[in-house]
Amino acid sequence: MNYILNIETATKNCSVALSQNGDVIACKEIAEAGYSHAEKLHVFIEEILKENKLTFKDLSAIAISQGPGSYTGLRIGVSAAKGLCYSLDIPLIAIDTLEVLSRKLTMESGIIIPMIDARRMECYTAIFNNKHEKIREVKAEIIDENSFREITETIHFVGDGASKCKNILTDVKFVYHNEIVFPSANEMSKIAYDKYKKNDTVDVAYFEPFYLKDFMMTVSSK
Numbered sequence: 001m002n003y004i005l006n007i008e009t010a011t012k013n014c015s016v017a018l019s020q021n022g023d024v025i026a027c028k029e030i031a032e033a034g035y036s037h038a039e040k041l042h043v044f045i046e047e048i049l050k051e052n053k054l055t056f057k058d059l060s061a062i063a064i065s066q067g068p069g070s071y072t073g074l075r076i077g078v079s080a081a082k083g084l085c086y087s088l089d090i091p092l093i094a095i096d097t098l099e100v101l102s103r104k105l106t107m108e109s110g111i112i113i114p115m116i117d118a119r120r121m122e123c124y125t126a127i128f129n130n131k132h133e134k135i136r137e138v139k140a141e142i143i144d145e146n147s148f149r150e151i152t153e154t155i156h157f158v159g160d161g162a163s164k165c166k167n168i169l170t171d172v173k174f175v176y177h178n179e180i181v182f183p184s185a186n187e188m189s190k191i192a193y194d195k196y197k198k199n200d201t202v203d204v205a206y207f208e209p210f211y212l213k214d215f216m217m218t219v220s221s222k
Helices: 037-051 071-088 097-102 185-197
Strands: 003-008 013-020 023-031 059-065 092-095 111-117 122-128 134-142 155-158 174-177
Touching: 003 037, 003 071, 003 185, 013 037, 013 185, 023 037, 023 185, 037 071, 059 071, 059 185, 071 092, 092 097, 092 185, 097 111, 097 122, 097 185
Parallel strands: 003 059, 059 092, 111 155, 155 174
Antiparallel strands: 003 013, 013 023, 111 122, 122 134
16 A cells, blocks of 8 residues: 655645545645645644554655745745655655646646736646646746637636636636635645656655745835
8 A cells, every 4th residue: 555645735725635546535724815834734744644543654655746836835845745755764756736736627628727826917827738738838927818819729727816817818718617726635646646656756855846936025014
């Protein structure tokens, strides 16, 4: 039995899933505006193992959502995952956050564009076909009336960034699904297991999250 602990903290959703041979057996998550990752993540990890009568030594690997997303959220998740891998001497698996979000949709045709809010009119996006294969790289792009004009297929939007588009991208080819949806560790499990079987892992010592944009520190107006 291969137990993999999946951690997703790239957005407001603090999410932990436990999988057995690629199938999710438990998931704990909470999405809060105040980003409760620092308080909730380790609690969720301990609870999910205890409730399933497992210990850290039963884990075969840790999978982490690598970004793009929140700088703080990614740092918290990656630090926790690396610490566990170091102490347990097990591999670390990195998974594209936008692929995780794309798997919230199952479509027979068209393409999927997951969108993570990057503030103002900017979103982190990538393009996937209906088999969840990436067909355009990850970008941080400002959404305007010309966005995705070159695509003739039906476009399915998913993620918390999609709400920015509804009043701008109004062509019939644009389909909106559950606007406020975040990536979840639930959708990481099968990807993680496939990577584990292929030994597709990352160097625990040198792995860094995929921020895409530099961290911007703001000064309080108070």
